[in-house]
Structures are given as C-alpha cells and as structure tokens.
Amino acid sequence: MPPSRVPSVSVFPVGAGPSGLTYDGKYIWTANSREATVTKVSRDGQVVGSYRVGTEPAGVAAGGGYIWVANRHDGTVTQLNPEGQHVRTVMVGKEPVDLVFWERAVWVANYGDGTLHKIGTDGRVLARFPVGTKPRSVTMGSGHLWVASQGDSTLVKVEREGRTAGSFRVYGSLSPRTFAEDSGPVSVVFDGDALWLAFPQIEGMARASEEGKSQGFYPVPGGPNALAFGAGSVWAASTSSGTVARFASKGIRVATIAVGKRPVALAYDGTSMWVANQLDDSVSRIDP
Numbered sequence: 001m002p003p004s005r006v007p008s009v010s011v012f013p014v015g016a017g018p019s020g021l022t023y024d025g026k027y028i029w030t031a032n033s034r035e036a037t038v039t040k041v042s043r044d045g046q047v048v049g050s051y052r053v054g055t056e057p058a059g060v061a062a063g064g065g066y067i068w069v070a071n072r073h074d075g076t077v078t079q080l081n082p083e084g085q086h087v088r089t090v091m092v093g094k095e096p097v098d099l100v101f102w103e104r105a106v107w108v109a110n111y112g113d114g115t116l117h118k119i120g121t122d123g124r125v126l127a128r129f130p131v132g133t134k135p136r137s138v139t140m141g142s143g144h145l146w147v148a149s150q151g152d153s154t155l156v157k158v159e160r161e162g163r164t165a166g167s168f169r170v171y172g173s174l175s176p177r178t179f180a181e182d183s184g185p186v187s188v189v190f191d192g193d194a195l196w197l198a199f200p201q202i203e204g205m206a207r208a209s210e211e212g213k214s215q216g217f218y219p220v221p222g223g224p225n226a227l228a229f230g231a232g233s234v235w236a237a238s239t240s241s242g243t244v245a246r247f248a249s250k251g252i253r254v255a256t257i258a259v260g261k262r263p264v265a266l267a268y269d270g271t272s273m274w275v276a277n278q279l280d281d282s283v284s285r286i287d288p
Contacts (some may be wrong), residue, residue, distance in 0.1 A: 063101020141190025
C-alpha cells in the first residue's frame, strides 16, 4: 500500500563529503571521504564523535561488535570498536569501495582490481576471490552474497565459503539498452524476494530473480546511485536531482522526497531512512 502521509525530512551536519552510511543497532555512522573520518550520529541527529580512519573512506559497515571502513585511496580497511577507537588497519585490494558483514566476516569489494576480500574479526585476511570488473556494491540476501560490478555489468552470487554460485549479465538482459563499458550497476539490494540494481546512466533500476532473470525495469528520475530496503519499500537516491524515490515492492513509485545535494548512500535504522548528502556535508533523516 502507498504511504498515507507525507514523510518528514530532518537534516543534520556531519563530516566533509559523506560517502557511506551504516546503522550499528544504536547509532548511524558516516564515512566522510573528504576528511578521512567517520562520524557517529545518534538517531536524533546529534553528533557523538568523529574518528580518524584512512584516506578517502568510501564505505562503512557494522558487524561482529566493530565498525569497518573501506579506505579507497589507501587500499585498506580500518577496524574500530563501538567507541570509535582504532583496533587495526587491514590491507585489502585496490580501491575498496563497499563492504558488508556476513557470516562472521567482513566482505570487501575492491573496485580497482575486481576482487572480493574476506576478513575475520581478528583482522586476518581469510580469502580473496575474483568477481566482476569494477565491483561497486555488495549486499547479502537469501543465504548468499551478491556483488554488482559496474565495469562488465555482472551480478555475482557468492556462497558462504566464497565459491561463486553464479554470474549473471544484468545490463542488456535487464535494461532496455545495450551494454556500454562502465554502464553497469552501481548498487544492489535484496528486498527479501528479489534483487534490485541501480543503473544511473539510463535513469532506472532493474529487478531480478536470484537466478538472474529479469523481472522488470523501472524509471528513476535523475538516475539512481544508491539503493536500500526498509519499511517494506525499495529506496533509490539520485545524485543529480537531490532526491530519494520510494518504491513499493512491485516497483510502483509512491513518493519522491527532496533531500540534500548529491545523495550517495542510504541506511535504514528500523524506523527512518538516512541519506548521505555528499556536497552538503550532511545527512537527511526521512521519517516515513
């Protein structure tokens, strides 16, 4: 059902160039790409603290009792405790841009060398696997890990042990135009039933089954750059329009919400959807 009321939007300042978001069960964390920090924010928008990490932090995840930050320029992952204290720095692949905690490990997508690193909570690199070209986004769902690659427009399905369970072409088969280099998906999310992939170049998102089969293509004005699932809906942030669109599970757009300049990341806290506004140095909280 479409939402019955107009959502409210609150805006709060964070660090410079927020590029990644996560929720740890109590706090929102932003990875601030222009100042090599993460900011810890309470759900009422108050900044709890700001903590140093590596250069150009691009993604942040919570899991295993820690906060994990992908530092794109350094080729590292910073491990912090919940108080923001540095635990260790782990070398990974070239240009890590996204990460997720799954099956007692952190999985890191390395854009620059097309690999996926698996890191234990003790900081040991447990494995390294090839995935697609220029992987941009990694998510979990239905007992698997899913990696979306922008360079070759693939969606790779990964098992717990790291074995590839399938690799699917998700551009020509799922969207209305033929493939062009670097025109693949930049974000992927699982809604409990299907996968959604963001294609900013053609201003839309594709819905796919776990077998990689097309289930539709849906326009997103401004072109989606980040996706999230929450409150029974898929949410798509569009950098060029400064908006977040909310879609019902079948791809029906039920709201378009103005946020800040260049929204690039989303995170759901169980009640509200949070948006990282990269050019405003802020986060928006959408209360549906």
